[in-house]
Amino acid sequence: MEWIKVASATELGDDEAKTVKVAGSAVALYRMDGEFFATQALCTHATALLSEGYIEDGCIECPLHQGRFDIRTGRAMCAPVTVDLRTYPVKRDGEDIYLSLAAAS
Amino acid sequence: MSSGSIVIVGAGQSAAVAALTLREHGYTGVIRMLGREQHRPYERPPLSKSVLVDEQMPSLDVLSADQWARADVEFLSGTEALALDPARHQVRLRDGGVVEYEYCLLATGGEARTLPSLPREGARTYYIRTLEDALRLRAALHRGAHVVILGGGFLGLEVAHSASAAGASVTVVESAGRLLDRFVPASISGWLESELAGAGVQLRLRESVRDCSSLEDGRLLIETSGGGRLAADAVVVAIGLVPNDALARGAGLDVAQGGGILVDAHCRTSDRHIYACGDCTSQKRPGQVMPTRVESWQNANEQARTAAAGILAAPAPIPPVPWFWTDQGKHNIQILGAPAADLDYVRREDPSAAKALWLGHRHGIPVHGIAINAGADLRALRPLFERGQPVQLDDFHLPGTSVRAWSKRQAADAMVGV
Numbered sequence: 001m002e003w004i005k006v007a008s009a010t011e012l013g014d015d016e017a018k019t020v021k022v023a024g025s026a027v028a029l030y031r032m033d034g035e036f037f038a039t040q041a042l043c044t045h046a047t048a049l050l051s052e053g054y055i056e057d058g059c060i061e062c063p064l065h066q067g068r069f070d071i072r073t074g075r076a077m078c079a080p081v082t083v084d085l086r087t088y089p090v091k092r093d094g095e096d097i098y099l100s101l102a103a104a105s
Numbered sequence: 106m107s108s109g110s111i112v113i114v115g116a117g118q119s120a121a122v123a124a125l126t127l128r129e130h131g132y133t134g135v136i137r138m139l140g141r142e143q144h145r146p147y148e149r150p151p152l153s154k155s156v157l158v159d160e161q162m163p164s165l166d167v168l169s170a171d172q173w174a175r176a177d178v179e180f181l182s183g184t185e186a187l188a189l190d191p192a193r194h195q196v197r198l199r200d201g202g203v204v205e206y207e208y209c210l211l212a213t214g215g216e217a218r219t220l221p222s223l224p225r226e227g228a229r230t231y232y233i234r235t236l237e238d239a240l241r242l243r244a245a246l247h248r249g250a251h252v253v254i255l256g257g258g259f260l261g262l263e264v265a266h267s268a269s270a271a272g273a274s275v276t277v278v279e280s281a282g283r284l285l286d287r288f289v290p291a292s293i294s295g296w297l298e299s300e301l302a303g304a305g306v307q308l309r310l311r312e313s314v315r316d317c318s319s320l321e322d323g324r325l326l327i328e329t330s331g332g333g334r335l336a337a338d339a340v341v342v343a344i345g346l347v348p349n350d351a352l353a354r355g356a357g358l359d360v361a362q363g364g365g366i367l368v369d370a371h372c373r374t375s376d377r378h379i380y381a382c383g384d385c386t387s388q389k390r391p392g393q394v395m396p397t398r399v400e401s402w403q404n405a406n407e408q409a410r411t412a413a414a415g416i417l418a419a420p421a422p423i424p425p426v427p428w429f430w431t432d433q434g435k436h437n438i439q440i441l442g443a444p445a446a447d448l449d450y451v452r453r454e455d456p457s458a459a460k461a462l463w464l465g466h467r468h469g470i471p472v473h474g475i476a477i478n479a480g481a482d483l484r485a486l487r488p489l490f491e492r493g494q495p496v497q498l499d500d501f502h503l504p505g506t507s508v509r510a511w512s513k514r515q516a517a518d519a520m521v522g523v
Contacts, residue, residue: 015509046155046432054484054509063480064437065150065430079122079406080148082169 003091003098009036010095017051017060022099027088029097030071032058036090036097037071044076044083109134111416112196112204113178114186114352115212116140118148119383119405121167123210124176126413137204138178139196141185142235145173150402152239153263154432157246158270165236186213189356191376208416211366211374211381212409213349215400220255220342222317229325231341233260245339248272253327253337255314257284259431261343262297266434268341269304276307276335278314278327288444289475290463296456296477297433304434309333346400348385361387365398371415372408380416382408390424401429426490430480439483441474442490448472453502454479462486462508469495482508494519 006020012031019041020029026041028050039060043050048064055061059068059077067081074085091098111127113120116138124136140146147165155163168176185199189209196204217232219225225232231242242264246252252268254261257279268275283294284301301308312331320326320336327335348365359367359375365387372380372388383405389396403425410422429440436459448465450473455461462482465473471490476483485508489496496515500506 048437052481054481061481061484063484064432066428066480066484076169079167080150080402082166082172083164 001089001100001102003100005096006038006099007036007097008095009092009097012036015055017053017055019049019051020099022101025101027099027101028060029090029099030055030060032071036092038088038090038099039069039071039074039085040087043067043081044085045081050085110206111136111208111210112206113138113210113212114189114196115214115349115383115385116142116144116146116180116182117212117214117383117405118146118167118402119214119409120210120212121146121176122406122409123212123382123413124178125168125172126410127417128175128177130413130417130419132413132417134207136176136178137206138180139184139186139198139204140180140182142237143182144236145180145182147236148402149234152233152236153260154267156236156239157243157264157267186352189352189379191356191358191379194378207378209379210412210416211353211379211385212383213352213381213385215346215348215384217342218345218347220314220344222314223255223340223342229323229337229339231339233264233341233343234346242339242341246271246273249274250338251276251324251336252339252341253278253325253335254341254343255327256343256345257281257308257310258343258345259285261341262301262433263431264341264343265301265306266304269306270434273339274305274307276309276333276337277301278309278312278329278333278335280311280313282311284308284310288440290444290450290465293456293463293475293477300433300436346384348387348398350385353379353381353385361396361398363387365396367396368408368412370411371421372412373415380412382412399427401427403428426487428487437476437478437480439474439476439480441476441483441487442472444473451498451501453482453508454504464498464501466496466498469498471496479508485509485512488512488516492516492519 017030028039028041030037043062045067053060053063061068068077069085074087089100146167186196188197217234223230250273252273252275254277257277265275284297312329315330316328318326325337350366353366361367366381368386368388387396387398431438450465453462460478462479463475
């Protein structure tokens, strides 16, 4: 599995997200309780960057229509979203955050 | 009556959410859903946007395949309910059939309000309520076509942006003096108007249709009260919605003045075995003197959950702060709470930079929020709306501060204050 460095841990506070570029693809990176997670960048419902959404209780709410996804599993939690997000494995090495596109689920 | 069965009349957003919620509450009886259309419940918001212009048709299902299976409804599509008999607990169908029920849920939605001069069935006349309506309009939105939109409300403006994006030349005729005057302050109306102009849309405010006739080439000639003569390849009528309350009226249920099936806080009608939810209702809400109709996606969902809980005598969900969105071309506008005449507004950022957030308050108590491309910021304010306590607005507008952090600080200060 190829790990690519995408960010430094200090770039995000808890319950913050940003869109990072990984090998030419955009991915949403989240931080919750000091842990990092990654999902596909776009909402499965409309064209919106999830990193511009609102994080609460382990979920990301889309900034356009408030569809909610579980950040850890990518699961679509409430209308209007019905299709889950792809998630990507993330690992932390010191202050460096690595992501792998290979094992997307 | 048929014990242990629920009939849902209607198969839209509210009907689907109600069915799923009944199952989530553990209901195991039969749920029959009567849909006039052939489709399973689908989302209507995209009908004025992506369905009109996107190359690829979006997925419109309200429920995922898995949710639809869990809702486990006996779906009678292409079925029209003609009459409701509360005494016999029966719904009579156009095809002569009869459906019995223990509880009936009316989720009949509404019809597009028609202009007498432009009948629903007219060639080159378009109303948008169903998927077929939208697909028919889509076929008419070609480059160079002149599309006249009657009504500059949310729907009309969404269609204006879509039609313009499809290459049509667009004129909007609106009788009010400014756009969305019942929903947003004048500065936002001004911004909407300049955005439409930027998209090449002609806007005729303070005008209405005086006459309509057919031209030799088949186009329609719309004459406006302001002296406009508009030759239209397509006329879209977007002047509001009429609630489908005929079944309820026929059954002798209470109907609100001005239309809408009258329901209480539990979405129950004047018959204790009949509930109603969504666009077809008029509900008296806390703090209101008169019942109101709320035509929104959120209301369709929330009333569905309330009605399902009411039918099963489960605790009613807490009504959320009203929330509404509209996608106007490339801009996403969201509204939280409700406007009032006596509010003061503070603003962060600037709509000319395509992002702004307004907070309307009464002596510091948040009442009305409007976001242009700032949905997450508006979402961060929601806890303050729910709390209903005054907030400290001095630093709300300061650039560089995060709304989320500001909102959390307000909440924390309020806790300390307690």
